[in-house]
Amino acid sequence: MATRIALVDDDQNILTSVSLTLEAEGFEIDCYHDGETALRGLAQRPVELAVLDIKMPRMDGMELLQKIRAGSSLPVIFLTSKDDELDEALGLGMGADDYITKPFSQRLLLARIRAVLRRASHGDMDPEGPNIVRQGELLMDPDRHLCSWKGNEVKLTVTEFLILQALAARPGMVKNRDQLMDAAYGESIFLDDRTIDSHIKRLRRKIRALDKEFDNIETLYGIGYKYRAS
């Protein structure tokens, strides 16, 4: 039996082109032009995955996601416009399984859909899935090298990103400088311990530039650092 997918977008072009592609791949597609009709339709014809545009008339994707998630664990992929990374951040924070920025290729969407479906059925053990870190107000998406604090993007360098990721992925866990070094570079590299301190300094400075109160990177004297969930 074919996998049924709901597609919700107010742009008729996208609706038709995407549905054609997906149907060619053997999926069954339910198209909706706005959130309200989608919600009603979903109640009658359940699907196994939903692709939602964020910006829509009458009921936008965010609201729709909330209502969907209120009653089920339906996997959801967001479509977002290029510029508002804030929206994507919020979407992910709200629990979307993945998201794609417009314009996107059909091939990419297809790959994401398959990945999300695979994860939904096999549990989270899929190593290819988006490895999104979400800790309170902090949001990190390694695939897109995206980091945001309270919805505002924080521009991080690669090294900073890896260190923060290592800390935030396991909040509360104490990491010594060697462990953070391993996370940022591979193992077996010879660098001064204090280099980590510099990166921590820059991390704190960058996030504090957005939020004076930020203090979730905690120092443990003589041990290392840990990320404190807010």
Add this chain to the structure above:
Amino acid sequence: MATRIALVDDDQNILTSVSLTLEAEGFEIDCYHDGETALRGLAQRPVELAVLDIKMPRMDGMELLQKIRAGSSLPVIFLTSKDDELDEALGLGMGADDYITKPFSQRLLLARIRAVLRRASHGDMDPEGPNIVRQGELLMDPDRHLCSWKGNEVKLTVTEFLILQALAARPGMVKNRDQLMDAAYGESIFLDDRTIDSHIKRLRRKIRALDKEFDNIETLYGIGYKYRAS
């Protein structure tokens, strides 16, 4: 015969993904959405381990744990959202065997489950398990460098932590100053015995700042110290 595990969470996402993973590993999973139904279900279908979310509608994990522990010694692992919340400290103080902060990887949960099961069957001699010390109102978690007394965090330095850990890990056992020195530093170090006295002094002071009545670190004249279970 497969090991049966109860999984209690109000988040359907977690329920499905975790249960799928665990079933793939050969466990049998009983899912519950809230504490009340879980309690009823457990009475009818006993399990060998329970994984509980702390925050749940109708009856939260804490209350559920109490009721479970009232009648059995079922191993329990907690799921928590916030790391520093003393909720977990209380949960552990109440007798949970381990806890994991969300978000967590399936791999990690699996490892914890196996560790807890192994400890439950082989006694407490498992060296890989979480090295959590729980003695009455005192709680220590070396991985997070977390120490709490009656639910309030006590900020300890590394040396203090190690000494208190050595004492509390074997309550009632007398430790002389050399033994405590070995616990804090490696063996083969040359220091004045009285240094231990200083650390004991600071430990008592820090905990007494939270609780005037604290007197579980007992002095044995001419011998050493011991931690008295309350």
Add this chain to the structure above:
DNA sequence: ATGCGTCGCCGCAATCCCGCCGCAAAGCCC
């Protein structure tokens, strides 16, 4: 070559920790 961003490291100041001292109080033995 020039400009730009990143990175590793340095040096200084501030903070934290710890080992020890000295004195008073308590314990032990006679």
Add this chain to the structure above:
DNA sequence: GGGCTTTGCGGCGGGATTGCGGCGACGCAT
């Protein structure tokens, strides 16, 4: 009780650790 030992505790000075500004090197694109 007398005398000795042991412990509690305030405090102190030195050493270790960390925050932070900054600098020169390097890679990279123009």
